[in-house]
Each structure stands twice: as C-alpha cells, then as structure tokens.
Amino acid sequence: MFQFCADPSILPDWQWFACYLTSGTHLAFYRSFLVVMLLLVVVAPLALGMGMLGALALRSHFLPFNWVGQGYVNLVRGVPDIVFFLFVPIALGQGIEWVLHQINCPDWDQPIRQGNDFIVCREAKMPPVGASAWVRNVYGFAMAVVAFALVFGAFVANTLYGAMRAVPRAQIETAEAYGMTRAQAFRRIVLPQMWVFALPGLSNIWQILIKSTPLLFLLGIQDAVFWARELGGAKTSLFTYPHPDWRVWYFMALLVFYLFLTWASERGFGWLTLRMSHGQATAEGERLRRKAVA
Amino acid sequence: MKKLTLTLAALALSATGAAAQDVVRMGTEGAYPPFNFINDANELEGFEIDLGNEMCQRAELTCEWVINDWDTIIPNLVAGNYDTIIAGMSITDARREVIAFTQEYKMPDPSLYAALSGTDSSVIEGGVIAAQSNTIQAGHVAETGADLLEFPTPDETISAVRSGEADAVLADGDFLRTIVNEAADLEFVGEPVFVGGGVGMGLRQSDTELRETFDAVIAEMKEDGSLNELLIKWFGEDTPVF
Numbered sequence: 001m002f003q004f005c006a007d008p009s010i011l012p013d014w015q016w017f018a019c020y021l022t023s024g025t026h027l028a029f030y031r032s033f034l035v036v037m038l039l040l041v042v043v044a045p046l047a048l049g050m051g052m053l054g055a056l057a058l059r060s061h062f063l064p065f066n067w068v069g070q071g072y073v074n075l076v077r078g079v080p081d082i083v084f085f086l087f088v089p090i091a092l093g094q095g096i097e098w099v100l101h102q103i104n105c106p107d108w109d110q111p112i113r114q115g116n117d118f119i120v121c122r123e124a125k126m127p128p129v130g131a132s133a134w135v136r137n138v139y140g141f142a143m144a145v146v147a148f149a150l151v152f153g154a155f156v157a158n159t160l161y162g163a164m165r166a167v168p169r170a171q172i173e174t175a176e177a178y179g180m181t182r183a184q185a186f187r188r189i190v191l192p193q194m195w196v197f198a199l200p201g202l203s204n205i206w207q208i209l210i211k212s213t214p215l216l217f218l219l220g221i222q223d224a225v226f227w228a229r230e231l232g233g234a235k236t237s238l239f240t241y242p243h244p245d246w247r248v249w250y251f252m253a254l255l256v257f258y259l260f261l262t263w264a265s266e267r268g269f270g271w272l273t274l275r276m277s278h279g280q281a282t283a284e285g286e287r288l289r290r291k292a293v294a
Numbered sequence: 295m296k297k298l299t300l301t302l303a304a305l306a307l308s309a310t311g312a313a314a315q316d317v318v319r320m321g322t323e324g325a326y327p328p329f330n331f332i333n334d335a336n337e338l339e340g341f342e343i344d345l346g347n348e349m350c351q352r353a354e355l356t357c358e359w360v361i362n363d364w365d366t367i368i369p370n371l372v373a374g375n376y377d378t379i380i381a382g383m384s385i386t387d388a389r390r391e392v393i394a395f396t397q398e399y400k401m402p403d404p405s406l407y408a409a410l411s412g413t414d415s416s417v418i419e420g421g422v423i424a425a426q427s428n429t430i431q432a433g434h435v436a437e438t439g440a441d442l443l444e445f446p447t448p449d450e451t452i453s454a455v456r457s458g459e460a461d462a463v464l465a466d467g468d469f470l471r472t473i474v475n476e477a478a479d480l481e482f483v484g485e486p487v488f489v490g491g492g493v494g495m496g497l498r499q500s501d502t503e504l505r506e507t508f509d510a511v512i513a514e515m516k517e518d519g520s521l522n523e524l525l526i527k528w529f530g531e532d533t534p535v536f
Contacts, residue, residue, distance in 0.1 A: 233453070245453050
C-alpha cells in the first residue's frame, strides 16, 4: 500500500501499523463488512416477500394453501435456525444438480449416490465445471441468501399474519358496507393499515437477522467473523507482520460494528413507526393528530 | 481448402479450450503453517501450496485453490465442492474408509506436546490436553488418561495453552516448532508421540484416474529430488527426506 512497507520489520510503530492495517488480508477484512451489509440489503426484501406470501397462505380459505402456509411457518419456526442454514444449501445444491443431471445426461447408467459420494455427470455440475472463483463465490452467496430468506420469511409471515388480524374489524366492516369485495377490502383497507402493527415485530426480526449474519461463516463465506479470527490469531515470523494473539481487539471491532448497525436500525424503525402512525386509528395516530391540530 | 484449415484451426482451438477448462480444485485449510496458510497479502502460501502447484504443472492440469475449514474438509470433498485435499492430512485407516489417498509426500513426523515453560510432564497423562478436532492427535489424547479439549483451528489450541485453559497442546511437530522456538513462554514437554502415517493427498474414492495421475507425479518428484528440496525449504534441514 505505502512505499515504506517493503521491509516492515525495521519500521517504527506507527508506520508498521499503517502497513499492517492496509495489508491484503486487512483489505479483505474490510470488504467482508460490505458483504455482511449486502446480505442484509438483499435478504430483507426477499424475506419480506416470502413472509407476505406465507401470511397470505395462512389467511387463505383455500385449504391446500392454508396447509402449505401452516407447514412452512411451523416447520421453520420449530427447527433450530442453524440446522436450516446447514441443510438448505446442501439440499438445494444437490437438488439442482440432480435435476440438471436428469435433463442433461439421460444415458447415465451409474447410480448418483455411490457410498458417500454424490456423483452427477460433468454437464450437471453446479456451479459449472471450470467456473471462476468469482462465479463460485456468487453461487455460494446466493445459497446463503436463499437459506436466510426461507428462515426469516417464516418469522415475517407470522408477524404479518398477526398484523393483518390486528386491523380493527370495524374498518373492514365499513369497507364491506361500501360494497367492496374481500380482495378489495384487503388491498385498500387492511394492507395500508397493517404495517403499523407489524413494525415492532418486523424490527425484532431485523435485529435478529443482523445478529445472525455471522452464520455466513458456517456456510464457508469469508465474512467479518472469519477474518477477525484469522487476523487476530498469533502470527509467527513466517508472516510479514508477526504479532501475538490479538483476537480480543478484532472481536472488539466486530462488537462496535454490530452495535452501530443495530443502533442505527433501531433509529430507522423509530422514524418509520412515526411516519406509519400518521392518520392511523391507533393511540399513536390519535396523539399525532392532536399534536397537528394544536 | 483455406476454409477447411480455418475450421480445423477453430476446432483445435475449441478442443484445447475444453481441456483448459478442466480445472482441478485443490482443497486446503489455509490455517496450518508451514503446510498451508494465508499470508499477509491474502494469498495462500506454504509447503503444500508449492507442492500442489508443482504437481499440477507437471501433470499439465489447471489447478485452483479452495479454502475450507478442517472440520468439514472431508465431507465437502465427498460432496464434490473440490477435487483434492492437500492439507497436511495424515493417511489413516479411518480416513481411508471414506476417501482415497495418494502415496505419502511427507514422512510421518512425531507429534509433540507443548506447554507453558515450567510445566511438569505429568500433565500428559493427568492434565487437560488441547488438540484440533478430527485430528490423529485428538484421537491419541482420547486414548490417554488426560482430558481432551478440542478446537476447530490449530491456532486456538495454542491460545488455550497460553490462557491456561489447557495444560498442554498435542500437535504435529512441524506446526509447533516455529511457534515454540519464537515464543518465550512456551516449551516442549514429555516425549514425542508417533501417531498416524505419512501425509498424503486425499481424493474421492471414485476419482481413480486423478489419483493415479497425482500418484505418478509424486513418485516422479521423489525420484528427481525436487520433493526433498521443497521439504527442506519449508521444514528445515533436519526434516526426514525421501
């Protein structure tokens, strides 16, 4: 990074640290924070979408939909998250390869499972044989996103379902009195009003999602926790920057990062709640209305 | 005619393209100096990285390195996430049941106990011993009278000794030597332990062709002395050579 970094062993402290903190591994450490944020940004809308579908299924009067919704929400909420995070990428990965195998290699005569090995033909490999490391990283990341969206979607589904039922019955009755169909009443009356009831639950799920991101590490993605452990460990003179065990400092940095993230989102949710409460038939909405009048 | 030559040339090009695509993915831990580790420039370095690159060059294969945790290094090989394990893995019968190995590229090295200076060697039989999980050393400690304390990475076993959580650590001598020599607070205790066979490259049992390729290259490198050069470069003059 800097010119004077050629031989770090003879540098004074501040220059040594300047070189150390800009080494290749440290740059990767800083990038891994962006990976965490990217995951959050991608997973949040997906989980919200899954949750909305789940909530609609739960509300559905059509029994099979209702069963699917019930099954999804109860299954995911009942099984430890970590099991799902390990299960989904493996099952999904093998599932995709199995399907590709059936399509591309109908003439294949060997069994796919040979003892421990899961063997599909070359054309069915996912990511494809010869894919660059970049493609593989994106594929791995996408798997993680799917796992996160599935797990958090179930929690969101339950929250949204509860929020939909919290919209005062009188509001829907009024809509019906105006001659709206069930779908119209849902779109025009329930959907706009439910968010204020859903927000506390959603903010909870969001905070838990933030705190779950270190699970990325389990899926083989080099996230901030991976690098903190890797960089903090004692380094011998085989390395350019030998140092004793500094893990406590690296984990401290993680602590600050996560605290900042949760603090900032708490403020964000506070602002959202205020905005959503305007004109609502809730205590907060009433307080805002009085304030505006006064 | 000209057209035909062109087509042939295009065919030849696409054929070599297909061959070049045949990437062999080499799985390693990246946390076990001097066998394999991530250096400060965020690149893999170490004895096995040099060896692996040399082997791929001789076998005319395009190789790519993949880093994987030690704990899941065998399951992920079997699942096809990469094609070889080259991570200081000793050849043992238990592992042979799940994966196949090439011939050894490094002779068995005694495992050593390291502890804080001044620790009595009686801890080996009656104390708490740290070892990396799923290693031959962990298996050995479990059979002695000592309590086994397992950690997922080698680095954490050393930290456990420093923090007093464990009385001593049992690990490959090659891994411990640099650390103990450079640390004022650590020293070797007790006698060296001989567990496990030499270190070899792991492959899926169904990948016979690839195993034979690498086997032949290792034999060739033993023959012409280039393997010994690498061993001495990374493990010092005293290391056993072929």
